[in-house]
Amino acid sequence: MAFDKDKFLKSAEKYLQQGKVPAAISEYQKIVELDPNDFNILNTLGDLNARIGQNKEAIGYYLKVAENYQSHKDIVKAIAMYKKMNKLDASNYEVCLKLAELYALQGHNVDAKHQYNIVLDAYKRDGKSRDALRIMRAVSDLDPEDVHLRMDLAKSYKDEGLNNDAKEVYVIVGNSLLNKTRINEAIFAFQSALGIDYNYKPAFKGLIEAFTANSEIDKAFAMLNEALGKNAQDPEYLDLLGNIYLKSKMFEQAEATFNYLYQNNKNYYKQLLDVAQGFLDADQLDQVVTTIDRCLEYLLQIKEEGLVTDILTNLLKKDPAHMQTLRRLGYIYMSTQKNNNLISTLKLFVQAALNQGNKAEAVMALQQLLTLEPNEEAKAQLVNLKENEPVSEDDGIAKDPLLQTLNPLTTSVSPEPAPQPEAKKAVKVGSTRTSALLEGMANQSPEILDSQISLLEEMVVTYPDYVEARVKLKNSYLQRGLKDKAAEQFLALGKIYESQGNKELAREMLTEGYKLSMLTGGAQEKPPSVTGQFAAAQTLNRTGAFAKAPATPATSVANPLGIKGRTGSLSGAYPRATGAFGKASVDLSTKILANKLFKKEWRRACRYNRLIALAIAKIDDFSNYLETYGEEMSETCFKRVADALAGELNRPGDELITYPGEGFAIVLPETPADGAAVVAERLKACVEALNISHAKANQYVTLSFGISSSTPGRNANPDDLVEIVATAQLQAAMAGNHIIVL
Numbered sequence: 001m002a003f004d005k006d007k008f009l010k011s012a013e014k015y016l017q018q019g020k021v022p023a024a025i026s027e028y029q030k031i032v033e034l035d036p037n038d039f040n041i042l043n044t045l046g047d048l049n050a051r052i053g054q055n056k057e058a059i060g061y062y063l064k065v066a067e068n069y070q071s072h073k074d075i076v077k078a079i080a081m082y083k084k085m086n087k088l089d090a091s092n093y094e095v096c097l098k099l100a101e102l103y104a105l106q107g108h109n110v111d112a113k114h115q116y117n118i119v120l121d122a123y124k125r126d127g128k129s130r131d132a133l134r135i136m137r138a139v140s141d142l143d144p145e146d147v148h149l150r151m152d153l154a155k156s157y158k159d160e161g162l163n164n165d166a167k168e169v170y171v172i173v174g175n176s177l178l179n180k181t182r183i184n185e186a187i188f189a190f191q192s193a194l195g196i197d198y199n200y201k202p203a204f205k206g207l208i209e210a211f212t213a214n215s216e217i218d219k220a221f222a223m224l225n226e227a228l229g230k231n232a233q234d235p236e237y238l239d240l241l242g243n244i245y246l247k248s249k250m251f252e253q254a255e256a257t258f259n260y261l262y263q264n265n266k267n268y269y270k271q272l273l274d275v276a277q278g279f280l281d282a283d284q285l286d287q288v289v290t291t292i293d294r295c296l297e298y299l300l301q302i303k304e305e306g307l308v309t310d311i312l313t314n315l316l317k318k319d320p321a322h323m324q325t326l327r328r329l330g331y332i333y334m335s336t337q338k339n340n341n342l343i344s345t346l347k348l349f350v351q352a353a354l355n356q357g358n359k360a361e362a363v364m365a366l367q368q369l370l371t372l373e374p375n376e377e378a379k380a381q382l383v384n385l386k387e388n389e390p391v392s393e394d395d396g397i398a399k400d401p402l403l404q405t406l407n408p409l410t411t412s413v414s415p416e417p418a419p420q421p422e423a424k425k426a427v428k429v430g431s432t433r434t435s436a437l438l439e440g441m442a443n444q445s446p447e448i449l450d451s452q453i454s455l456l457e458e459m460v461v462t463y464p465d466y467v468e469a470r471v472k473l474k475n476s477y478l479q480r481g482l483k484d485k486a487a488e489q490f491l492a493l494g495k496i497y498e499s500q501g502n503k504e505l506a507r508e509m510l511t512e513g514y515k516l517s518m519l520t521g522g523a524q525e526k527p528p529s530v531t532g533q534f535a536a537a538q539t540l541n542r543t544g545a546f547a548k549a550p551a552t553p554a555t556s557v558a559n560p561l562g563i564k565g566r567t568g569s570l571s572g573a574y575p576r577a578t579g580a581f582g583k584a585s586v587d588l589s590t591k592i593l594a595n596k597l598f599k600k601e602w603r604r605a606c607r608y609n610r611l612i613a614l615a616i617a618k619i620d621d622f623s624n625y626l627e628t629y630g631e632e633m634s635e636t637c638f639k640r641v642a643d644a645l646a647g648e649l650n651r652p653g654d655e656l657i658t659y660p661g662e663g664f665a666i667v668l669p670e671t672p673a674d675g676a677a678v679v680a681e682r683l684k685a686c687v688e689a690l691n692i693s694h695a696k697a698n699q700y701v702t703l704s705f706g707i708s709s710s711t712p713g714r715n716a717n718p719d720d721l722v723e724i725v726a727t728a729q730l731q732a733a734m735a736g737n738h739i740i741v742l
Contacts, residue, residue, distance in 0.1 A: 005031060021052050039065050046084070055088040059095070066098070075102055093122040100138075109142045116142075129160060140169075147173050151189070158196065167193040171202045178206065183214045205240055212244050220244055235261055242271060251278045255291050262295060269295040269304075276311050280318075288315055289324040296328065297454065305332050321352035334459075343373050350381075359385055364468070453480065465496055487513045588616070589726045592665045593718060597655045601667050602718045605711070610669070613676035613709035614721055616729040617645075617683065618663035620702045620737035625694055635660070637692055637701060644686045654679075663729075664703075673709040673742055680705040680740050688738075704732035705740040 012027035025048050031041050046061035066081035082099040085092065100115035116139045123132040136153045140146065150173045157166035174189035187210045193203035204223070211220040221244070227237045238261055245254035255275045262268040272295050279287040292308050299305050309332060312325050319325075326349045333342035346369040353362035366382040456473040459466055474489035490513030497506035592598055598614075605612035619625065619641060626634045642658045649656055649666070657665040666683070668676050684703050692701035706728030710721045732741040 005035070021048055024048060037068075039068050043081075050084075050088060059085045059088055059092070070102070075105055078102055079106070090118075091122075093119045096122075097135075104138070104142060113139055113142055133157060133160060133162070133165075144172075144176065147176055147185070150176075154189075154192065163196045167196045167200050167203060170196075171200075171206055174203070174206045174210070178210055178213065181213075183210055186210045187214070201236060205236070208240050208244065212247055217244065217248055235265070239271075246271070246274060246278060249278065249282065251275055251282065251284070251287065254278070255287075255294075259294050266295075266298050269298055273307055273311065280311060280315055283318065285315055285319055285322055286324065288312075289322075289328060292328065296332075300332065300335050305336060308332065316348075320348070321355055323349070323352055323356070323358075326352060334463075339372055343369065346372070450480070453477065467493065467496060470496070489513075588659060588662050589722050591659060591662075592616070592657070592722050592726075595657055595665070597657060598665065598667055598718070601653075601655070601669050602712070605669065606714050606716050609711060609713065611672055611709055611711050612721075613668040613671040613673060613707065614725045615666040615668070615676055615680055615705050615707045616663060616725050617666065617680070617703045617705045618729060618733065620704055620733065621694070622661075625701070628695060640690055640692065641687050641701065641703070644690055645683050648683050648686050649679075671709065673707060676707045676709060677740055677742060680707055684738070684740065702738040704729060704737050706730070706732055707740060707742050 008027050008031050012024040012031075015021075015024035015027060025045060028041050028045050028048070032038055032045065035041075042061045043065050046058045046065065049055070049058035049061065062081050062085045066078045066085070069075075069078035069081060079099065079102050082095055082102065085095045086099055089095065096115045096118045100112045100119065103109075103112035103115060116135050120132055120135045120139070123129075123135060133153070133156055136149070136156060140149045140153050143149065150169055154166050154169035154173065157163070157169060170189050170193035174186045174193070177183075177186035177189060187207065190203045190207035190210060193200055194207065197203070204227070208220045208223055211217070211223070224237055224241050224244070228234065228241070231237070238257055242254050242257035242261065245251070245257060255272070258268050258271040258275060262272055272291055276288050276291040279285075279291060288311065292311065296305075296308060299308055309329065312329050315322060315325050316329075326345055330342060330345045330349065333339070333345055346365050349365045350362050350369065353359070353365060363382065363385050366378055366385070370378055370382065453473065453476050456469050456476060459469040460473060463469065470489050470493050474486050474493065477483070477486035477489060490509050494506045494508075494510035494513060497503075497509060592614075601612055604610070619638070622634070622638075625637065629637070638658075638660055642656070642664065645664060645666070646656050653669045655667040657667065659665070666676075666679070668679060671679070684705065687703050688700060690701065693699070694701045706725045708721060708724045708728060710716075712718070712721075728741040732739050735741070
């Protein structure tokens with residue numbers, strides 16, 4: 001039988017007209033039994049039950065309607081329903097709790113607090129202490145500034161044994177009081193938290209900040225001294241220490257502390273800049289530059305150099321002729337290729353140098369200025385300076401105004417005593433020019449030299465033909481005892497001078513570079529040319545462990561065709577090819593370039609602008625193997641190595657190209673340099689596992705690899721990639737066999 005709702009409604013209305021409320025309620029109940037979601041009827045039932053004093057039943061109907069409104073986010077109507085219930089029974093704390101929560105959602109905190117207090121009294125009366133704490137927390141959240149209420153809450157948590165909640169609230173109160181500069185009360189709150197758990201760092205930090213704000217620096221230091229005594233490298237405690245130094249205007253100590261933290265977390269550059277600003281405010285201008293030097297390269301890397309230029313520009317307002325500041329600004333603008341700013345800085349530098357009687361540096365700055373902005377006034381000024389104060393060629397090479405004293409301070413809080421430089425004693429290449437340059441260099445600590453080397457290496461990457469930077473870099477390498485790297489710079493300078501038509505100076509540089517490379521155990525025959533690929537001197541030994549040379553990692557010279565010689569996650573794990581002592585076999589390079597498989601993959605990489613990696617591998621001392629074991633065994637050895645390599649290349653598209661008696665080429669499409677290095681490690685290990693005896697090499701047959709990768713554009717030429725890889729392989733063989741060179 002169909003549900004006839006209208007029939008029941010008419011019947012209920014008839015009973016109401018007759019004043020028969022219970023009968024009407026009975027008719028309405030029949031409707032909700034058949035349609036429980038008719039909330040209008042439910043509301044009517046609530047009203048009718050309330051009329052005849054059946055409050056409990058009325059609240060039950062109202063509650064269903066209120067919950068429906070609440071589920072549909074109609075908070076205003078839900079509140080209206082709960083108010084009806086509250087009017088019928090003000091002691092019903094469940095209704096009061098719901099009403100309080102809805103008032104809080106609407107931001108009606110006074111009404112919410114009133115309802116919460118009703119619930120709180122009820123819970124306390126019923127002995128429900130944990131529920132009472134929950135309500136106290138809700139009330140305190142309504143008014144975070146009511147510290148007395150929060151203190152009561154914390155004490156109540158502690159009395160209930162809820163220590164984690166108690167110490168958390170004590171710290172919240174302490175921080176609130178600290179913000180209100182109610183320092184003594186804040187100290188009490190933090191101490192209360194530490195009384196529960198002395199190792200609770202938020203309370204520890206808060207108390208130190210409170211002591212510092214209260215000028216009780218000795219107490220703050222005493223606490224940190226105790227904490228750092230247990231863990232001297234805890235970054236949170238060191239961060240607190242640095243901030244105390246900073247707030248106490250102890251800028252030198254702050255710089256040392258934040259610099260230590262910066263070595264492990266580059267985000268501390270912000271604190272270093274705060275220290276630099278502190279030095280600036282205190283008119284300690286030289287210290288401003290020293291502090292900035294610690295993070296300058298990183299800021300250039302993340303393109304945040306503007307943070308530095310703002311500070312340096314403000315420094316110049318105090319001292320427009322501050323040479324160190326002008327140098328840093330010049331370096332920044334040169335690195336970011338902001339030529340207009342660089343021109344303005346060079347003009348200021350010229351004037352500052354002349355005002356200080358430093359004509360040699362003024363000449364160098366004018367020369368740089370003329371390359372950027374040729375003008376008759378600057379030319380005339382330069383001619384006039386040279387006529388009145390001739391500058392020797394050696395001085396011109398050694399004194400670049402934007403390179404002079406780019407020496408960031410040591411990068412540790414407590415540097416170990418540094419060994420004395422041995423460059424002058426170790427290097428005797430017989431050149432009066434080189435000797436003069438070495439004699440003119442100031443004695444500097446290895447830390448300072450390493451920082452200077454890093455800056456200079458970046459400069460020669462950006463400006464490969466920057467003679468002054470290369471001369472300075474060469475001298476720094478010599479002073480640091482890095483003779484192999486100094487040899488690279490001699491050779492590079494020789495090629496630059498040769499291209500400039502200065503044959504005499506070119507011959508001198510090339511000869512001295514060759515002699516120096518012989519001293520370091522380098523090439524055994526004079527190199528035909530310099531490849532221009534510079535490297536960090538790191539090698540991978542037989543077991544795969546790193547043997548790091550005492551050098552600051554360098555960066556290879558930028559390649560105009562986009563040849564990638566750097567690694568990603570394995571950055572620094574492999575050396576890059578220096579190419580300083582000659583090229584690999586021209587025949588093998590030519591064969592690779594002519595190989596159909598290689599040409600096919602290269603064209604594909606060009607067409608789709610995709611990565612391609614190339615590796616060249618050779619059996620170490622294979623000529624000696626041939627002499628020792630004969631041609632037949634050599635052929636067998638070569639075939640076993642080739643089979644092992646082919647077995648390891650299991651990815652589709654990877655190709656092994658063999659050149660019997662010469663070596664192997666491995667083509668790896670869609671592979672970056674670091675991925676190719678991983679493949680080479682696997683190939684190297686599989687050949688070693690063959691255990692083929694080789695008495696004159698590493699006891700067993702091993703391979704040396706050269707690797708690089710490229711993302712070529714359309715119609716790009718593969719010659720550069722092949723030459724770089726071939727040179728890298730030669731470098732690997734010359735460096736001691738069984739290594740990988742990027």
